[in-house]
Amino acid sequence: MAKPNSKATLKEYCLRKLGKPVLEINVSEDQIDDALDYTLQKFNEFHFDGIERVYLKHKFTQAEIDAAKSNNVVSAGPPEFKEMQNFITVPEWVISVENIFGFTDKGTANMFDIRYQIRLNDLYDFTSTQFYHYYMIQQHLSMIDFMLEHFKPIRYNRTGNRLYIDMDWGADIHDGDYMIFECQRAVDPTAYTRVYNELWVKDYATSMIKKYWGQNLTKYQNVQLPGGVTMNGEMIYNNAIDELHKLDDELRSTYELPPLDMIG
Helix, strand or coil: CCCCCCHHHHHHHHHHHHCCCCCCCCCCHHHHHHHHHHHHHHHHHHCCCCEEEEEEEEECCHHHHHHHCCEEEEECCCCCEEEECCEEECCCCEEEEEEEEECCCCCCCCCCCHHHHHHHHHCCCHHHCCHHHHHHHHHHHHHHHHHHHHCCCEEEECCCCEEEECCCCCCCCCCCCEEEEEEEEECCCCCCHHHHHCHHHHHHHHHHHHHHHHHHHHHHCCCECCCCCECCHHHHHHHHHHHHHHHHHHHHHHHCCCCCCCCC
16 A cells, blocks of 8 residues: 555545545545645644744844834724734744744853853852752753843734734844744645655544545435445444544544643
8 A cells, every 4th residue: 555645645545445446435626625634734733743843043124123113003093002013924834933032142251241150150160060060050041041132022923924022123133133933833744745644644534535425425315326225424424523523532632742831
């Protein structure tokens, strides 16, 4: 059996699993496309292999900076309300934005720099410092670096693909400056063709097509075909619904990453 490695081969796999060419699968091409697209979208939404962490680099332009400093009237009033346009548009395949980082020089010769002082006071003699102590200091340094240099509140709305950055756009960023965005990106199955061969994807896509098939056949309930065969569309539909419920439970209980609660 050939492994599905594209949308077309996944489609043929699902139809064969349902009985093609022995049986005629009464679904349209559009219904099959809808079933496969819905399956892949659900895979990206909930499966732990459906997303990946990426670091996107963005170079700011003066036009973006000027636009971010402008205001948009959202209510003419009275009273009048305005909203800052302090956002940039990110690609639609970005699921979430977790952090942003600016480019800064970690090397310093400034004795008043906080990293210099921490290392001077806590690591004055590395030979007498335990490795665990050194490791803990590095963790604190990373947090201090983040808080002092990188921390800028962000708001991301996936529906509008807008990443709002609450900073001083006139002083904190300049034309030609870069910023790194730590994001979660939906895995593109055309680039990672192994997605089409995932067991859950194959089973769910087959059940979705089966659901459409049974739904179509219910319009011709108890119609007897040549040879005395009677197609029971309602049974096919109900079986597909049961299979989809089980696969949904499996997705949420087995393949979905658990929520990471903050522990104080």
